[in-house]
Amino acid sequence: MVVEDDLTAALTxxxxxxxxxxxARNLQGGVEERLLQSIVDATASLFDAEAASIALxxxxxxRLEFRVASGARGAGAIGLRxxxxxxxxxxxxxxxxxxxxxxxxxxxxxxxxxxARTGYVPRSVAAVPLLDDEGTVGVLQVLDKRGSPSFSLRxxxxxxxxxxxxxxxxTATRVQRDTARLLxxxxxxxxxxxxxxxxxxxxxxxxxxxLDDRTEGPFWRLVDHAELLRGMGERETLLVAKIxxxxxxxxxxxxxxx
Amino acid sequence: MTSLDLPxxxxxxxxxxxxxxxxxxAGVSRAWAWGGSTGAGIRVGVIDxxxxxxxPRLNGRVVDSVAVRxxxxxxxxxxxxxxxxxxxxxxxxxxxxxxxxxxxxxxxxVLGADLRGKxxxxxxxxEWAIEQGIGVLNLSLSSKSEALFSVFHDLADRAYFRxxxxxxxxxxVPAASYPSLFSSVFSVAAHGEPDPRRxxxxxxxxxxxxxxxxxxxxAWKDGGSTVATGNSFAAPHVAGMVALIMAKHPGxxxxxxxxxxxxxxxxxxxxxxx
Numbered sequence: 001m002v003v004e005d006d007l008t009a010a011l012t013x014x015x016x017x018x019x020x021x022x023x024a025r026n027l028q029g030g031v032e033e034r035l036l037q038s039i040v041d042a043t044a045s046l047f048d049a050e051a052a053s054i055a056l057x058x059x060x061x062x063r064l065e066f067r068v069a070s071g072a073r074g075a076g077a078i079g080l081r082x083x084x085x086x087x088x089x090x091x092x093x094x095x096x097x098x099x100x101x102x103x104x105x106x107x108x109x110x111x112x113x114x115x116a117r118t119g120y121v122p123r124s125v126a127a128v129p130l131l132d133d134e135g136t137v138g139v140l141q142v143l144d145k146r147g148s149p150s151f152s153l154r155x156x157x158x159x160x161x162x163x164x165x166x167x168x169x170x171t172a173t174r175v176q177r178d179t180a181r182l183l184x185x186x187x188x189x190x191x192x193x194x195x196x197x198x199x200x201x202x203x204x205x206x207x208x209x210x211l212d213d214r215t216e217g218p219f220w221r222l223v224d225h226a227e228l229l230r231g232m233g234e235r236e237t238l239l240v241a242k243i244x245x246x247x248x249x250x251x252x253x254x255x256x257x258x
Numbered sequence: 259m260t261s262l263d264l265p266x267x268x269x270x271x272x273x274x275x276x277x278x279x280x281x282x283x284a285g286v287s288r289a290w291a292w293g294g295s296t297g298a299g300i301r302v303g304v305i306d307x308x309x310x311x312x313x314p315r316l317n318g319r320v321v322d323s324v325a326v327r328x329x330x331x332x333x334x335x336x337x338x339x340x341x342x343x344x345x346x347x348x349x350x351x352x353x354x355x356x357x358x359x360x361x362x363x364x365x366x367x368v369l370g371a372d373l374r375g376k377x378x379x380x381x382x383x384x385e386w387a388i389e390q391g392i393g394v395l396n397l398s399l400s401s402k403s404e405a406l407f408s409v410f411h412d413l414a415d416r417a418y419f420r421x422x423x424x425x426x427x428x429x430x431v432p433a434a435s436y437p438s439l440f441s442s443v444f445s446v447a448a449h450g451e452p453d454p455r456r457x458x459x460x461x462x463x464x465x466x467x468x469x470x471x472x473x474x475x476x477a478w479k480d481g482g483s484t485v486a487t488g489n490s491f492a493a494p495h496v497a498g499m500v501a502l503i504m505a506k507h508p509g510x511x512x513x514x515x516x517x518x519x520x521x522x523x524x525x526x527x528x529x530x531x532x
Contacts, residue, residue: 062374084374091307091344094369095399098430099346100487102473131402131433153268153430153448153472153487160431 014183014207033068035169040070043142043162047155050122050144053077054130054166055089057138064089064139073120073143088127089139096136098128098160102150126151128159130167140166180208267428267489270460271449271468277458280528283521291518292502297358299508300501303392304354304494305383306347306399309365311340315352315477316363324386325367326379333382338367345479349486350398350494352477357454357498358505364392369399377403381410384437388417393504396497397443398427398490400435410436418442423500423512427493428465439464444500444516448472448492457499459520467519469495 036054044052051074055064066080084090092099102124122143130138140163145151151159184204187195195203229237270276301321311320325338342348351363368383380401387395395417401410414437417424426438428447438445445464448471449456458468471492478484496519503515510518 085343085370087344091346091369094344094374095307095346096402096429096431096433097346097399097427097490098488099490102485102487104484128431131431133404135402150473150485150487153450156430156487157266157268164432 011203011206014187014203018180018183018207032170036068036166037070039162039166039169040068040074040140043140043159044070044074046162047126047142047151047159048146049142050074050146051077051120052140052142055080055082055093055139055141056130056170057084057093057136064093071143076120088125089141092127092129092139092141093136096129096131098126098156100124100126100151100156124150126156126159128156128163130163130170132167132171137167137170180204183207267430267447267465268449268468268471270462270465271447271458274526276462277460277525278528279459279461279525283517286518286521288522291522292499292506295358295502295506297361297498297501297505300358300361300394300505301364301392302351302354302358302361302497302501303364303366303387303390303395304347304351305366305368305380305387305395305397306342306350307344307369308338308342308347308367309340309351309363310342310345310348310477310479310481311365313342313348313352313477313481315355315483316348317355317359319355319359319361319363320351320365321362323365323367324383325370326373326383326386328372328376328379331378333379335382335386338365340365342479343367343370345477345482345484346398346490349476349478349491350396350497353454353474353491353494354396354498354501357495358501361394361498361501361505364390377401377406381406381413384410384413384417388413388420388422391420392422394423394425394497394501396425396494397438398493400426400429400438402433402435404434407434407436411440413437414440414442418512421509421511423497423504423515425493425497425500427489430489442512444493444496444512444519446493446496447489448487454495455499456524457496457519457522458525459523466516467496467523468492469499471495 040052040054051069051071053066053069053074055066058065062084063081064084066077069075069077082089084093088101104122104125125141125143127139127141129136130140184200187200229240309320309323323338323340324335326333327336366383366387368380373379414424424443426443426445428438428445429435437443444467446467446469447465449468450472454470460466460468469492471489472487473485474491476484476486500515503518504510
């Protein structure tokens with residue numbers, strides 16, 4: 001029975017963690033995109049480049065998807081998908097090796113299809129891998145440095161610094177996105193061998209099962225409103241917090257109806 | 259900038275002052291090292307994205323092509339179709355042939371749709387190439403996997419003890435990079451002087467050699483060509499020079515080849531009187 005009690009306590013704690021994580025995720029909607037956008041904006045500006053973009057690896061099917069782009073000529077790339085086995089971005093992703101190509105139009109296969117879709121064929125490309133502890137998660141690329149036919153070695157190494165920033169941002173935000181996976185890992189570590197995989201899965205599933213319905217129900221409406229409040233001033237936020245406190249205290253004191 | 263932890267492996271090769279040596283090895287000249295050598299009799303393995311065997315720059319010199327295939331996560335070596343997924347392997351091979359036109363090339367493909375640059379596939383390809391006794395291996399790629407540190411360390415030692423020269427491009431990004439930063443390999447970064455035979459010895463490792471790697475004209479996919487920058491393209495210049503030396507001096511060990519390369523390097527020499 002001790003084990004049963006432990007599991008119940010674990011479940012309660014997990015539910016609280018999962019709920020807080022989901023609320024945080026809701027409140028910070030688009031944080032990954034915003035961070036990545038600021039990184040490509042800074043990259044394009046620093047290198048005085050026509051465009052900069054980030055493609056992230058996604059599964060089912062395996063693909064590299066351009067998530068953010070900067071520069072007057074970069075916008076067309078957003079949403080573009082390329083196979084990891086193709087092109088310069090595919091090579092950099094697969095090999096983890098940074099690469100600069102000048103005069104890429106000489107490459108007969110250089111993303112002709114992609115270029116047609118974006119309406120932009122660059123002259124030079126610098127691409128570096130986004131590396132985290134487990135491997136490559138995507139590629140940061142810069143196109144066409146103004147006033148120079150190509151990118152230098154120094155550019156390449158500096159670009160790697162921006163890539164590291166991007167990777168840090170992605171890792172931080174994905175921890176939230178993958179709440180269930182995170183909970184599972186923590187549980188397994190804490191429980192040592194006391195819990196079977198099935199038990200861990202059941203716990204995680206129960207703790208997180210209603211979190212995806214966050215657009216429904218009064219609680220999630222509240223979270224959505226709170227997200228809106230973030231754009232307002234401190235006075236408004238404090239005022240709303242006080243109102244909520246009064247309501248909550250009132251509810252606490254009021255005897256529950258059967 | 260050092261606080262940013264830039265790799266800056268190429269940095270020493272743009273400041274010749276840092277490369278000054280005071281010990282010219284007078285008996286070792288380029289003429290002695292590789293004069294008259296074309297690389298004939300030496301096999302050079304390119305561990306990369308495959309080799310496009312019909313590419314005009316490869317001049318029909320590819321004698322064998324294999325690929326690593328993962329079956330339930332276990333790597334196995336299978337015959338390859340003589341194509342290059344990206345053009346990168348073909349680019350490296352073209353540079354090698356530019357220096358050593360008579361070497362025989364072996365393609366060991368460790369990149370691909372199903373491999374996604376998995377370190378286990380890379381290690382399996384490297385192990386196969388060492389077991390085959392291929393004299394020079396060009397590795398213009400490296401693994402970031404800490405978990406494979408000991409695997410690659412063991413392979414680098416096995417290559418060294420079997421007189422197989424591993425010529426590795428240092429990665430341009432700040433991350434673990436195996437086996438390119440092991441002491442037994444020829445670790446190469448780029449310099450920007452457009453001369454395929456200009457080589458520097460770096461007395462401040464982990465990167466020991468600098469070769470041309472900026473705006474290098476290279477062979478590329480589908481019979482094409484382009485211009486590229488990266489340590490990827492510096493390593494094959496050194497691989498070509500190593501092949502020339504090994505062809506002229508059969509039985510020379512990687513240690514001796516490194517010493518010869520250092521002796522004939524273009525580093526400035528400080529002449530000490532008296």
